[in-house]
Amino acid sequence: MKFTAIISTLALASFTLAQTPQNAIVTFDTFYDMTLGFLGDTACAILIQKLGVSAFDQLPNFPFIGGAPAIQAENSTFCGTCWELAFVDSIFVSAMDQGPGEFRISLEAMNALTDNQAVSLGKVVATATQVGVSACGLGL
Structure with a gap:
C-alpha cells in the first residue's frame, strides 16, 4: 500500500511540473x-482575494474555473x-481549488469542453496543459 501511495505521489508530482500535455480526468x-x-x-482563498475579488463571477474567466489535481x-x-x-473543444480553466486526482470544473465549462455532453458523459479523459495565467485573464 505504501509503495502505491509513493508511486501515485510521484505520478502527480510529474503531472504538476509538466508543461507538456498530459491525460487528465x-x-x-x-x-x-x-x-x-x-x-x-x-x-x-488567500491568493485569489489578493486580486480584490470575493465572488466567482468577479473572476475574468468565470465560469471557466474549478479544482485542479496540482x-x-x-x-x-x-x-x-x-x-x-x-x-472535443479546448478551453482555459483557472485553478481555484483542490481537485483530488482530477479537474473539477463548472458545468458550463464542462459543456464547452464536451460539446454540451457534460451530464451524459459525467467524466472524460482530456488533455491538460499548464499555460500562462494570461490565457485565463489573471494577473497574479
Whole structure:
C-alpha cells in the first residue's frame, strides 16, 4: 500500500511540473457555476482575494474555473494557474481549488469542453496543459 501511495505521489508530482500535455480526468461540479460563489470557500482563498475579488463571477474567466489535481493543499503554489483542457473543444480553466486526482470544473465549462455532453458523459479523459495565467485573464 505504501509503495502505491509513493508511486501515485510521484505520478502527480510529474503531472504538476509538466508543461507538456498530459491525460487528465475531468468532471464537473456545479459549485463552480454559482455567480455568487464565495472564493473564501476554496483552497486558494488567500491568493485569489489578493486580486480584490470575493465572488466567482468577479473572476475574468468565470465560469471557466474549478479544482485542479496540482492543488493538494490550501494556498498551493498552483493556486491561480491556468490550464488548457482539450477534449472535443479546448478551453482555459483557472485553478481555484483542490481537485483530488482530477479537474473539477463548472458545468458550463464542462459543456464547452464536451460539446454540451457534460451530464451524459459525467467524466472524460482530456488533455491538460499548464499555460500562462494570461490565457485565463489573471494577473497574479
